[in-house]
Amino acid sequence: MISRSLAADLPTRIGERVRLAGWVHRRRRLKSVTFLILRDRSGLAQVVLSEAVEPPTEETVVEVSGLVVANPKAPGGAELVEPVITPLGEPARQPVFDLYRPTVPAALPTILDNAPIALRHPRLRARFEIAAASVAGFRSTVDGLGFVETHTPKIVGSATESGANVFGIDYFGRPAYLAQSPQFFKQALVGVFERVYEVGPVFRAEPHDTTRHLAQYTSLDAELGFISDHRDVMSLLRDTIAGMADAAAERAGGALDLLAVQLPVVPREIPAVHFAEAQELIARHTEEDPRGEPDLAPAHERWLSEWALREHGSEFLFVTGYPMAKRPFYTHPEPGNPRYSNSFDLLFRGLELVTGGQRLHRYSDYLAALAERGESPESYVDYLAPFAGGMPPHGGFAIGLERWTARVLGASNIRETTLFPRDLTRLSP
Template identity: 40%
Template sequence: MSMERTFVKDTLNKVGQSVTLKGWVDNKRDFGKLTFIDLRDFSGKIQLVGFQKMADLGIQDAIVITGTVKERGEKTINPELETGKIEVDVQEYSVLAKAATPPFDITKEELDLELPTLLDNRSLTLRHPKVQAIFKVQSTIVSAFRDFLKGKGFFEFQAPTIVPEIAEGGSEVFEVDYFGRKAYLTQSPQLYKQIAMSAFERVFSVNKVFRAEPSVTTRHITELVSLDAEMAFIESWTDITDLEDECVKYMLHEVETKCAKELKMYQATIPSTIDKTPVLSLTEAQQKILDKTGRDPRGEKDLNPEDERDICKIIKEETGSDLVFIYGYPTKQKPFYVYPNPENPEFNEGVDLLCRGVEWSSGGRRVSDYAQLLNQVEEWKMDPSKITLFLEAFKYGVPPEGGFALGLERLTMQILGLGNIREASMFPRDMERVDLKLADKS
């Protein structure tokens, strides 16, 4: 079997020809002298018609076969497969790697496993089509984010993971013993994004970030992927919402166009959008919640989860949009680098994007004036010596600027309607899991 390998997707153009295929035994059906095998490679699945000896093959065995591509009879066409009108008559085969017997039926359309079992067996469950669908959607989200911003002249960079100070504030950080000194795992590439912006004007990054949240909710993990963008020479914070609005809609369109099969597996629909995503101040959002529900969140410094669900529902009913931007938070509610509203400094020009009752992103205009930045560092009681590299950039002419950050796992979870964010992380980490469930402390 020394023929050049053919990928499954390319067999459609090779009816009547001999091909060599490599892949995994995805399923098997024995009928006496004939054995039917579903062979899977990265590009798709195809039915093999094999001889009796192939009945000895196990599920997930890696094999190589040579055979002839032929059209199926009309009554045996499988409309669920892209290759459902053809099959391959096997002439010879060989086993490249034997698989142990899976601990559960990996051939079922629905795995129906408890989440801990699904994650404990990640190396196997990743081979299931419905699990793979999650990460095909996720890959499309990342590709679309990159493609959109590159099309706008943005430059991709990689931010560090180990940082000397935490820009976001708070205590939910992972401290690292860095050669006898204190350092942290980053919560955000924000400061480095702004440094890079000061040189390249338009930048973005796809970064791992870390949150030491002692939480086992369905919405929190300790390691996640942040999709970040930053842009100089803005006129207003609305330049950022306009950019993000266009970016998110492009990402959703790409998923809808390229992942129709994956969306169908989850009976998922892409969030509804309108030409201009609604933009509300925090105060306006709180007033709408009071008017529509009778519940009064006015005076609160942020929207709680119930508020987020309510305002998204209200906006969907009023406008048809699943997306809504919320701006005008109390200044101290956001990090030190967020720009205060010049007309009312008690509120800032930070903006959050909500969708289907969940926050998707945060962003807005940043402080770019060096003296003002030093004042805010002092007000937030931060040590300027620990962010020297960041502050230095603003000594040398940084124009008005801003940006946004989207959580990749949260987007994936929301688009597919997953019940737990851990399903949207290929190798999730939380306070109870690093690969496998951690042993109880004793």
């Protein structure tokens, strides 16, 4: 049997007999001819049927053998004639919406309820090709810098990072929790491998039904030791984001074209503004005066993003030095100005995309930080163990994959960039 060709190969196979396989994407009956549009993982192919042949219904899985001929009007300039069609699998019912419409003719809840079939729509599938390419870019960047990939527990005995928003689990009769992040593990593993990364699920029992939150999302975590301060982490993050954008362009070009997505240009140096300066800027240039506030409001993040685009031509902006009061206990304070921190947010197209920074690394500093927050070190015995054992200055960040993809695509709801979202109400498919 001839080995299988893909739809995208046809233009290079003119004059040859090939075997395609895929789904009947669409039947098109014209006056004198009937077309079968075949869909496979590479794209679409036009098959010309003889008049007598009744094409199989949409979403039938078929093999089609035939002769490739040039036709400037066909997609890619080639089509298949003299086809012999063999069904491999028949659908028992038709999709809830036509998968062959150029735009998706369904609202988000319908798409999500019917995800296993709906995702076959080329425009929906394309989103996840971009996401997968981005992850490959994240990996190749950190891999090239000697980072070791780890797989850490998703079931933890104590809810260290935040008591709220954790999912409880019955662990052989004992209470346990789903991990909200690999924070403890990645810091501990800096003591082992110096540079670690993880791509994995994190869980938040987010009780609000918003367009930005999921109960499970994919976190791209990196952590590295022997840094000078948070600027080394920012530099790594810049290279990582650039690697993600480059990989999307290289590996998912067709998907980007189909969705008419403009990838961001990542400047060699992403502009950075200190939190206090950011507040000054807003006070000077807008009607509002946020000085003294411990955090930035969403409207301020949007304004700062627009300012960075205007002033620096950059879709990205680092805001550094966030007040310690709003950062987790493990955050490293700003030397000489301990109200502020060696942490940062990366804003992208108006929203926070990544949070990161330098962490405390001295055991005594952890004890002091916990005492200051009125917390007992006994609750943090596991967390503190690596620091008691000697740790280098270190820091890291976590990129939310779905959030990155949503920003790149301009999707307004994070569920659009999640294959099978989990939220307050959705637990299937």
